[in-house]
Amino acid sequence: MYNIGYGKVSAIESRPIEIKPFFHFWPGSAATTFSGWGCNFLCPWCQNWSLSKVKPPKESSDIIGPEKVIELAIEWGDDGVCASFNEPTVHLEYLLDVFKLAKARGLYTTIVSNGSLTREALKLLKDAGLDAMNVDIKGCPETYRRFIGIPNPEEVLHTAKYALELGIHVEAVFLVVTGANDWDECVEWVLKSHIKYLGTDVP
Numbered sequence: 001m002y003n004i005g006y007g008k009v010s011a012i013e014s015r016p017i018e019i020k021p022f023f024h025f026w027p028g029s030a031a032t033t034f035s036g037w038g039c040n041f042l043c044p045w046c047q048n049w050s051l052s053k054v055k056p057p058k059e060s061s062d063i064i065g066p067e068k069v070i071e072l073a074i075e076w077g078d079d080g081v082c083a084s085f086n087e088p089t090v091h092l093e094y095l096l097d098v099f100k101l102a103k104a105r106g107l108y109t110t111i112v113s114n115g116s117l118t119r120e121a122l123k124l125l126k127d128a129g130l131d132a133m134n135v136d137i138k139g140c141p142e143t144y145r146r147f148i149g150i151p152n153p154e155e156v157l158h159t160a161k162y163a164l165e166l167g168i169h170v171e172a173v174f175l176v177v178t179g180a181n182d183w184d185e186c187v188e189w190v191l192k193s194h195i196k197y198l199g200t201d202v203p
Contacts, residue, residue, distance in 0.1 A: 006094050009064040010051045011035050011085055014076040020084055020112050024203050025132045025169050031110060032073035034064075035085030036094065041114050041148050043138060045177045052086040066097040070105055080108030080131070089117045089125075096128040103129035112136065115156035122163060132169035135160045139174075139181030140189040147180055157197040164198065171203050 012034040017026050020033070039052035046052050073081055081102050083095055088111045099109040110132040111125070135156065138144060144153040163170050174190050176182050181190070194202070 003091075003093055005036055005038070005091050007063045007065055008036060009034050009069075010037050012064065012069065012072065014078050015082070017080070017082070017110075020082055020110065020134055021173060022110065022132060022134055022171055024171060025110070026079060026108055029079035029108075030077070031080045031082040031108075032069060032076060032078045033082045033084050034069055034098075035083065035088065036091040037086060038090050039087040039114075040090055040116055041087065041138075041150075044147055045175075045180060048085045066094065066101050069098050070101045070107070073102070073107055074105065078107070080110060082110040082112065084112040087114055087116075089113055089121060092117075092121055092124065096124060099125065099128040099130060108132070110134070114138070115159045116150070117159060119159070119162055122159060122168075123166065126163075126166045126168060130168055132171070133160070133163050134171045134173055135163075137172055137174045137190055137194070139177075140186035143181045143186060154193070154197075157193055160202075161197045164202070170198065172198065 014030050015033045017029045017031050035051055037051060069081060081098060088095055102109050108131045109129050111130065112134045115135040138148060141153055144150040160170050160172065172194060
């Protein structure tokens with residue numbers, strides 16, 4: 001089997017960790033942030049739609065091997081790496097290779113994810129050295145069903161909880177979108193579910 005997306009990087013740059021956003025993991029540090037192409041969600045409000053909703057170029061000069069990502073992180077003086085912008089876990093094999101090399105060079109490893117991945121995939125990431133995960137909660141069940149086509153959003157929270165159990169630092173983000181998740185009952189569901197699955201210590 002050949003992974004046609006392996007190493008096809010759509011963006012790579014140095015960014016403050018707070019922009020990801022991580023506010024309680026290595027504050028004040030910078031991470032070499034990179035992304036591939038595509039996503040397993042189709043959120044209408046996606047901020048990075050040009051990366052997540054288009055097909056990668058058939059031929060691209062932007063093929064960057066895992067070693068090059070680490071070289072750039074060292075060159076830029078960054079403290080770690082972060083897979084972000086699109087859903088990083090759709091390129092799981094690439095992440096595993098980048099993270100293993102990063103840990104060997106003393107860099108931290110992070111992802112910003114929609115949380116829609118299997119327990120097996122998350123365990124592989126942990127074993128490769130994943131340090132921290134920011135989980136993007138899209139809204140309440142109606143939000144997921146109506147806009148994303150996901151019948152059970154609690155699976156995302158189960159994933160975040162499992163990450164905690166594996167010893168991964170977890171933070172969550174909830175982007176309020178007018179008409180998609182901004183009514184009182186929806187916000188209340190998100191807050192109560194956060195406390196139910198992640199507790200009061202997870203930001």
